[in-house]
Amino acid sequence: MEKHKTYTVSEAIQRLESYCAYQERCHKEVKQKLWDMRMIPEASDQVIHHLLQHNFLNETRFSQAFARGKFRTKKWGKNRIIRELKFREISSFNIKIALQEISESDYYQTFDQLSEKRLSQLTSEENIQRKRKKFADYLLYRGWDSSMVYEKVKELIKY
Template sequence: MRQTHKTYTVDEAKAKLESYCAYQERCHRDVQKKLREMRMIPEAIDLIIHHLLQHNYLNETRFAQAFARGKFRTKKWGRQRIVRELKFRDISQYNIKIALQEIPESDYLETFHELAEKRLRQLENETNVQKKKKKLADYLLYRGWESSMVWEKVREVVSGEL
């Protein structure tokens, strides 16, 4: 017996994608991928995306803002990582700039210092200062914090331990 895939009419696909977008903010790329998985033809994809945009189910600016807020608050990502991930999702430079304004500077700096302190506590048993510096820097850089901030923190730590 051959396995058949469910086919959708344009109206069924619209309804499905409306709830998909209402559940959580999505970017154009996610929506296009979902429609391709549903085996929709390019003309139908364009039609449905236009419908979602018109009815405000799909809004790239809103997605970028929610993404930046969420990744900063929950995963404690720095601006570099957020920008990289938004670019990966084909978000415009304009929307990336707006998204980064969602993160208050005071919260940003406070989170950075808390994260660095937490990582240092985890590295207390590391006796080799060079290794400790490298591990701290790698951790913060991977999370997307600006290298100038990271190296400043590393220098601070080293001077505090001598």
């Protein structure tokens, strides 16, 4: 039988302070980390309380950083960002605040750039229907608004 390392509350606090200092974390990730460390619920609550008190753990800050990062680096649309934040059990209040990190002008500009880039990748596709489907699927998967996507399909890929 393999032996698992056990942690005192102060060791767990120390480990999770550096875990949270390395990058923003949500409560769900921290709880999972504590569970992986085999901490009992009472000790976990104590650690989480400490992290919240000392501002290592802040769900609003996490959701804002998440939205900014995924939008800028992965070019995700708002729908995908919302879906991923909900998966991480972020409150709708914090999701709303997070989406304010993305300016309208940046949002539309990024959408246009991404559309142009995707269209240029589809030059080998001869079948117009398939080309339109691939184009739309690509943008929808990344969480862009369906009305924006279908508008762009009509604009860029004509029969």
